Amino acid sequence: MLAAGVSSAGGVHMAKYVIRRLIGMVPTWLIIMFMVVFMVRLIPGSVVDLLLQEQGGGGSYQEGIDRAAIEKRLGLSDPVYVQYAKYVVGVAQGDLGESLWDNQPVTTLIAQRVPVTAQVALVAIVTSVAVSIPVGVMSAVRRDTPVDYLLRSISILGISVPGFAIGTAIVIFPTLWWGVTVSFKYVTFAEDPIQHLKLIIPPAVVLGVQLSASVARLTRTMMLEVLQEDYIRTARAKGLRETKVIVKHALKNALIPVVTVLGIQITNLIGGSVISETIFAIPGLGRLMVSSITARDYPVVQGIVVMTAVFVMLMNLAVDVSYGYLDPRARPA
Amino acid sequence: MTSRTFESRVSRRSVLEGIGVGALGLAGAALIGCGGGGQAGGEAGGSAGGAAGGAASNQPKGTGLPLTAPVVQGKEKPGGTFTEHTTSTYSQHDPGTALATNIWHVIGEKGLEPDPQTGAIRPHVMTSWEVADPSGTTLVFKIKPGIKTHNMAPWNGREFTAEDVAWNLERIGGLYAERLKIPAASFQRATMVANLTKAQAVDPTTVKVTLSKPNSSFFNGLMDTRVPFAPKEMDEIGWTDPMKMGGIGPFQISEWVKDQKMNYKKHAAYFRPGEPHFDNFNWTIIPDRASAVAAFISGQTQMISSVNQLEIDQIKKAKQDANLYQWVDSNWHHFRPSVEYAPFKDLRVRKALLLAIDYAQIMDGFFGSGWGYQAALNPGFPEGWKPDKVKTLPGYNPDTKAADRAEAQKLLAAAGYPNGKGIDFQIIFQNTSGAAYPENSQRFQAQMSQVFPEMKVSLKPYADNASFSVPQAKGDFQMVSYVITAAPDAVIDMQSQYYTGGSRNYGHFSDKGLDALIDKAQAELKTDARTALLEEFQTKFVNDWVPMYVLGAQPARVMVQGNVAGFDTTAGTWYGYSATTKACRWFYVDK
Numbered sequence: 043m044l045a046a047g048v049s050s051a052g053g054v055h056m057a058k059y060v061i062r063r064l065i066g067m068v069p070t071w072l073i074i075m076f077m078v079v080f081m082v083r084l085i086p087g088s089v090v091d092l093l094l095q096e097q098g099g100g101g102s103y104q105e106g107i108d109r110a111a112i113e114k115r116l117g118l119s120d121p122v123y124v125q126y127a128k129y130v131v132g133v134a135q136g137d138l139g140e141s142l143w144d145n146q147p148v149t150t151l152i153a154q155r156v157p158v159t160a161q162v163a164l165v166a167i168v169t170s171v172a173v174s175i176p177v178g179v180m181s182a183v184r185r186d187t188p189v190d191y192l193l194r195s196i197s198i199l200g201i202s203v204p205g206f207a208i209g210t211a212i213v214i215f216p217t218l219w220w221g222v223t224v225s226f227k228y229v230t231f232a233e234d235p236i237q238h239l240k241l242i243i244p245p246a247v248v249l250g251v252q253l254s255a256s257v258a259r260l261t262r263t264m265m266l267e268v269l270q271e272d273y274i275r276t277a278r279a280k281g282l283r284e285t286k287v288i289v290k291h292a293l294k295n296a297l298i299p300v301v302t303v304l305g306i307q308i309t310n311l312i313g314g315s316v317i318s319e320t321i322f323a324i325p326g327l328g329r330l331m332v333s334s335i336t337a338r339d340y341p342v343v344q345g346i347v348v349m350t351a352v353f354v355m356l357m358n359l360a361v362d363v364s365y366g367y368l369d370p371r372a373r374p375a
Numbered sequence: 376m377t378s379r380t381f382e383s384r385v386s387r388r389s390v391l392e393g394i395g396v397g398a399l400g401l402a403g404a405a406l407i408g409c410g411g412g413g414q415a416g417g418e419a420g421g422s423a424g425g426a427a428g429g430a431a432s433n434q435p436k437g438t439g440l441p442l443t444a445p446v447v448q449g450k451e452k453p454g455g456t457f458t459e460h461t462t463s464t465y466s467q468h469d470p471g472t473a474l475a476t477n478i479w480h481v482i483g484e485k486g487l488e489p490d491p492q493t494g495a496i497r498p499h500v501m502t503s504w505e506v507a508d509p510s511g512t513t514l515v516f517k518i519k520p521g522i523k524t525h526n527m528a529p530w531n532g533r534e535f536t537a538e539d540v541a542w543n544l545e546r547i548g549g550l551y552a553e554r555l556k557i558p559a560a561s562f563q564r565a566t567m568v569a570n571l572t573k574a575q576a577v578d579p580t581t582v583k584v585t586l587s588k589p590n591s592s593f594f595n596g597l598m599d600t601r602v603p604f605a606p607k608e609m610d611e612i613g614w615t616d617p618m619k620m621g622g623i624g625p626f627q628i629s630e631w632v633k634d635q636k637m638n639y640k641k642h643a644a645y646f647r648p649g650e651p652h653f654d655n656f657n658w659t660i661i662p663d664r665a666s667a668v669a670a671f672i673s674g675q676t677q678m679i680s681s682v683n684q685l686e687i688d689q690i691k692k693a694k695q696d697a698n699l700y701q702w703v704d705s706n707w708h709h710f711r712p713s714v715e716y717a718p719f720k721d722l723r724v725r726k727a728l729l730l731a732i733d734y735a736q737i738m739d740g741f742f743g744s745g746w747g748y749q750a751a752l753n754p755g756f757p758e759g760w761k762p763d764k765v766k767t768l769p770g771y772n773p774d775t776k777a778a779d780r781a782e783a784q785k786l787l788a789a790a791g792y793p794n795g796k797g798i799d800f801q802i803i804f805q806n807t808s809g810a811a812y813p814e815n816s817q818r819f820q821a822q823m824s825q826v827f828p829e830m831k832v833s834l835k836p837y838a839d840n841a842s843f844s845v846p847q848a849k850g851d852f853q854m855v856s857y858v859i860t861a862a863p864d865a866v867i868d869m870q871s872q873y874y875t876g877g878s879r880n881y882g883h884f885s886d887k888g889l890d891a892l893i894d895k896a897q898a899e900l901k902t903d904a905r906t907a908l909l910e911e912f913q914t915k916f917v918n919d920w921v922p923m924y925v926l927g928a929q930p931a932r933v934m935v936q937g938n939v940a941g942f943d944t945t946a947g948t949w950y951g952y953s954a955t956t957k958a959c960r961w962f963y964v965d966k
Contacts, residue, residue, distance in 0.1 A: 091845045143466055144615070144633075210665050217669040218693050226460070226661050226670050228635050323661045325634040332662070333463060333634060338841050 060363065067355050072130065074351045078344045079126045090118060118340075133348060139341035141334075148345035151330060159326035161231075162318065163311045165246035170254035171304070177254075178261025178300075179293060185266065193258070200255025205314050209248040209321035226323040245318035249311050253304075260303055264296035271295075298368045305361030309354040440747060440754055440761070442492065442947060443701040447940035449964030456655040457939070457958060458676045462662045464633045469614035470603050471546055472561045480955040481639055481656065482525065482622035483603030486516070486540065487594060489863055491947030491957075492702075494755055496594055500540070500604060500623070500646070504594050511589030511900050512570075516540065516582045523644035524606050525621035532644060535606065535623045537576035542607035544574035544584060555610065566867055566878065567596030569897070589898045591905055595864035600955070625651040625959030635660055651959030652941075664809060671697075671934065678935045678942075683809070684743050687932065696937030696966070700946045703747035703762070704931035705755050705861040708738070708811055710802065710819060710924040713882040716853040718798045723790040725921040730770040730783035731826045737818045738927045741811045745930030751869065751916035753861040753928055755948030758909040762928075768917060780826050787827060795823070795830025800853035805843040806836030812856040815926065819856075850881050858929070860951060865909055866896045873922050884922035888915070940964045 090113055113119040117128070132139060138148035181193040217223040224244045231238040268274065269292055277287045315328035327346060334342035467473035470483065486501040496504070503517040518537050524530035545551060548571040549562030559565075570586040570593075577583050586593070596602065605622055612619055617631045623646065626639035637658040641651050659676065661667045668686050671679040672693045682690065682699075690697055712719040712728075719725055738746045748766045752759035765771050770779050784794070792798050802819070804812035813836060820832045837843035846852050859879070862868040870893050871877045875885040892915070896908040916922070931950065935942045941961040950957075 091841065091848070210663075213663075213666050213669045217672045218689065221672060221674075221693055223666075223669040223673045223675075226666060226675055227659055321663045321666055323659070323663070323666060325632075325660075329634050329662070336839060336841065337466065 056363065056366065059366075060359065063359050063362070067359075070355065071348075071351065075130055075133065075344070075348055076126060078347045079129055080122060082338075082340050082343050083122060129344065138345035138348070141342050142339050143337055148341050151342060152327065152345055152349055155325065155327045155330045158324060159312070159315050159319070159328060161242055162245045162249065162315060162324065162326060163308065165242055166250035166253060166311060167304075167308060169246065170250035170257060173250075174254040174258035175261050175293075175297075175300070178258040179265055179288065181258070181262040182265030182269065183288060194262070197255040197258045197262075200251045201259070203251075205248045205252060206317045206321065208251055209245070209318055212244050212247065213321060224322060228323060228325055241322070241324065245315070245322045245324055248318040248321070249314045252314070253307050253311070256307065257300060257304060260300050261296065264299055265292060268292045268296045298365065301368060302361050302365060305357050305364070309350075309357050312350050312353070440492075440703045440948060441701075441745065442703075443699065444943040444946040445698045445700070446943045447698065447937065447964060449938070449940060449966050451652070451940070452938075452963040452965050453652060454654040455963045456657055457653045457961065458657045458659055459678055459958075460661040460667045460670055460676045461637075461658050463660060464631070464635070464637055465617075468617055468620065470564075470601070470605065471549075472557065472563065473601075476955075478617050478620060478628065478637070479603040479605060479622060479624075480600050481626050481637075482620060482624040482628055483605055484622065484624050484956060485600055485603050486597040489595075489598040489949040491945050491950045493947075494757060494863065494949050496598060500535075501597070504597075506900065507583070511898075512586040514584040514586065514593060515577075516584065518580045518582065519646055520580050522623050522646040523642075524623055525627040525642055526644070527621045527627065529608060529612070530606055530621050534579070535604075536579040537582045538579075539607045540582045540604060541574040541576045543602075543604040544568055544571060544582070546610075547602050548574075551610070563878070564599065564602045566871060567599050567602045567862075568593060569596075569867075589900055591897055591900050592864040592866045596862075596867060598863045598949075600951075624956055626656045629655070645959065647959065652962030653958065656958050671936075674936070677939055678933060680931075680933045681809075682932045682934050687934065690934055694936075698935050698937055698939075698942070700931075700933045700935060700942060701745050702931050702947055702950070703745070703754060703928045705753055705928070705948050705951055706858050706931070707749050707753055707861065707928045708815060708858045708926040709856075710815075710926070711855045711857065711882045712922075712924070713850055713853055713855075714884050714922075715850060715882075716800055718790070718792060718800070719853070719882075721790045722919070722921060723786045724792065724798070727783040727786040727790070728823075729917065729921050729924060730779040730786070731822065732770065732819065732924055732926075733773070733776060733822055734771055734926055735773050736822070737815050738929075740818050741814045742930055745932070747928040747930075749925045749928045751913045751923075751925065752865050752909065753868070753948070755861065755928070756865045756868075756909075758865050758906045760913055770917070783826060792827075793829075795827025797829075798827070799831040799833075801833045801835050802854045802856050803835045803837065803843065803846055803852045804856040805840060806838060807840070811858070811929070816856045847881050850883050852881075855881065863949065866893060866905075869893055869909075869912060870897070873920070882922065884920070886920055886922075889920055889922075935961075938963050938966045 110119065117125065120128070129139070136149070138152070140147055141151060177193050177197070181190045181197075184190045213223050225237065225241060228241060229237050265288075269288075274287060274292055277291050278284075282291075312327065315326055316331055317328070318324070319326045319328040320332060330342065331346050333339075334346070461476075465473075465475070465477045467475065467477055468479075470477055470479040473479075484500050486499060487504065488497050488499040489495065490497055498519075500519060500522060501516045502519045503515075505515045507513045507515040516537075518535075518540055522535040523532050524535050526532040547562065547564050548568045549559045549565045550571070551557075552559040552562060568590075570588050570590045571584060572587050573585040575583050584593075603622070603624075605620075609620070614620075617628055617637075620628060623642075625642050625645045625647070627642045628638075629640040630636060630638035637660075639656045641654050641656075645651060659670075661670055661676075667676070667679060668682075668689065670676045672690055679686075679690075687699060691699075710732075712725060714720050734748065747754050748762035748771055750760055750765045750768065750771070754761050754765075766773070769775065769782070772779070787793065787795060787798075802816045804810075804816050806813050813834075816834050820834060823830050823832045837846075847855050847857065859868075859872065862871065871879045873880055873884055873886075873889055874893050875887075875890050889912075892908060892912055896905055896912070899905040899908055928948075931948075933942075933946070939961050940963070945957040945960055
């Protein structure tokens with residue numbers, strides 16, 4: 043549905059734009075799948091070797107005994123380009139294949155994990171936006187004051203400290219000081235909503251800190267730029283209250299690039315989830331990725347990468363579309 | 376002490392000769408009672424393991440190996456949940472083909488069990504084990520009557536009988552490979568029951584085993600946790616869904632969520648009276664090590680294994696009542712040369728390196744104190760040379776290091792490699808977090824450059840097990856840095872490591888004399904004679920063969936919460952072979 047103020051002609055243009063972008067994604071998607079299929083096979087060691095180890099006698103190398111059978115069963119006996127073609131056809135039909143280890147459909151495995159990661163990411167985004175934008179505004183409005191220096195220092199610290207260090211600090215320091223730490227026994231929301239939230243918040247903090255810091259800095263920069271504009275001076279000259287000038291006139295315009303960056307940063311949360319889910323023992327997509335790489339479970343790795351790539355592309359499209367809505371000058375002609 | 380080999384049973388053989396097979400087994404069982412060992416027999420089937428005033432202390436227990444095992448006193452607090460952590464849920468569920476730890480280590484039970492400190496055989500599911508004919512090819516086992524399976528479909532607590540045991544022995548031995556369409560080589564624990572041709576139930580509590588030739592390792596092999604028994608219906612049920620698996624172990628599966636938890640509940644009809652003490656035995660999945668330490672300190676888990684000194688210090692500071700248990704372990708670190716690399720074909724070169732290595736510098740460097748010198752056999756084996764002896768040998772003796780290194784230089788020069796010139800090899804290892812291999816390799820590299828200035832040693836780390844195991848298993852290396860967990864029998868261990876074509880003989884070492892000696896030891900049923908053969912093996916290992924540079928047996932360090940008792944009775948070199956099921960002997964105390 044089109045937002046108010048967008049004409050029906052504009053809506054048609056936008057729809058065409060979206061369709062063009064979606065079609066344009068197909069080659070990108072094919073290239074990504076091509077790279078994924080090849081690259082996971084370039085990782086030293088293979089699932090066949092692992093299976094042979096497990097099934098081949100005390101770690102002895104049973105070359106030739108059942109390697110061919112395992113490869114055939116796993117569909118790894120075909121040339122890689124054939125595997126690629128089969129994979130593309132499968133994906134087009136919504137079939138991402140099966141785990142090489144427990145034969146579960148990859149879509150099922152991913153579907154089980156996505157909600158967990160999505161919840162962590164959502165909490166991270168909501169809290170970081172809630173914190174970072176007021177901080178950025180405050181910093182800009184109080185430019186070159188002690189408050190500004192303090193907030194900027196905190197932002198730089200947030201950007202500088204890697205997520206794994208923050209996560210480890212959250213786990214370790216309370217343990218060493220007070221003998222308590224976060225719980226590592228995962229429960230679903232349905233099992234125990236309060237406990238679930240307690241589990242979700244620490245990894246969300248790890249993901250949110252860097253996001254908050256970068257958004258806060260960008261908000262500050264954009265606010266400073268906007269506050270120099272003539273229309274802000276005009277608004278003040280008209281006698282508007284400063285709060286109204288900042289919130290209604292300055293912030294609204296300053297947020298346009300912030301929204302763009304936020305959209306891109308959200309995709310980074312997926313990468314960050316690998317670390318935060320490992321530290322806090324959260325069974326999300328990041329953990330599935332790590333365990334699948336370790337086990338050389340190609341279909342699962344491929345499935346996660348392909349799904350992530352689709353998500354990133356759609357997020358970029360959403361950002362571009364929203365940009366058009368936020369800034370009429372950026373709408374497709 | 377119960378003998379680990381056949382002699383005490385063979386001595387009774389004359390009584391049994393000439394009697395029918397079924398009667399043989401029964402007579403043997405009646406004669407030897409609980410396995411023919413006074414001490415072991417006395418402890419069989421009892422609940423002694425749960426006594427707060429257990430036997431362990433800070434003193435060595437007959438093996439001469441250091442052992443720290445505090446005894447926790449207090450009134451037992453029955454029930455409760457005991458939680459441990461691990462890094463991932465198990466992926467392989469067929470104990471016959473699985474390489475790593477699997478569900479059967481908890482829900483299953485092995486036939487016999489080792490004394491954790493001496494390695495002596497103790498009765499367990501099998502209450503007696505006997506050689507029943509003069510040729511040594513017929514064995515008779517008595518099974519403890521009244522053992523119940525878990526109370527779940529399709530077994531519903533039925534009796535576990537000799538038929539189940541016979542089925543397990545044949546399956547472990549790979550006799551069903553063709554029928555199951557699994558390659559025979561997949562039954563990687565077959566060496567534990569080598570030479571087995573048939574196992575049959577004579578009556579509900581007696582199993583007769585037929586061997587193609589004598590195997591002095593057979594009884595010891597049945598102590599390995601990696602050969603647990605399962606109900607005979609398991610092939611029909613399948614080995615894919617853990618929630619459908621039921622055994623005879625102290626705990627039965629209750630919850631299994633991949634990457635989250637593996638939870639077990641008490642098997643109320645477990646065959647050891649009074650055990651298990653805990654109502655629940657849970658494994659929670661914590662992949663990150665720092666988080667695992669935090670989970671222990673915060674009381675979310677009750678024990679943590681493989682703790683290093685830094686972690687011990689952290690835990691002790693935050694959790695003062697936690698107990699540290701430490702012993703010389705059955706895991707031994709080594710550098711294995713490949714004899715495919717020309718210089719290593721020459722005994723003089725291999726021996727020069729043996730003399731040049733500063734073992735203490737490497738092991739102290741990574742582990743600090745608590746490790747044990749080892750030459751060929753792990754010192755935990757009754758037949759194994761103890762650390763005090765190994766420490767006096769050329770090469771191992773820190774006091775003669777300078778002279779040994781001078782001798783090493785002479786040997787290399789005589790072999791045509793003065794100062795190591797012309798020797799250029801690479802060490803491969805797994806570069807995983809917390810592993811000793813990288814540091815061991817770096818120290819070795821530094822030592823070699825110091826002793827042999829013209830020798831070139833390079834290092835090649837691999838990111839994980841999957842990538843490392845391929846070149847190791849293929850023998851595609853010049854030297855490898857790794858660790859081995861000893862099999863519960865010295866002959867099995869030496870056979871897999873050094874025998875021509877041995878399953879872990881990755882360096883492709885081959886020596887007819889070594890093979891012949893191992894064959895002889897496997898066939899030798901008299902304990903003294905077998906021990907003498909293993910003595911000869913150890914002597915030739917360091918003098919005539921040098922197929923491996925064993926750095927030493929690592930220290931095992933486990934920290935357990937202060938309100939958990941009974942752990943002292945399970946601590947020791949052979950703890951690893953019973954760690955999970957022995958949780959049934961631990962219990963909470965009021966403190």
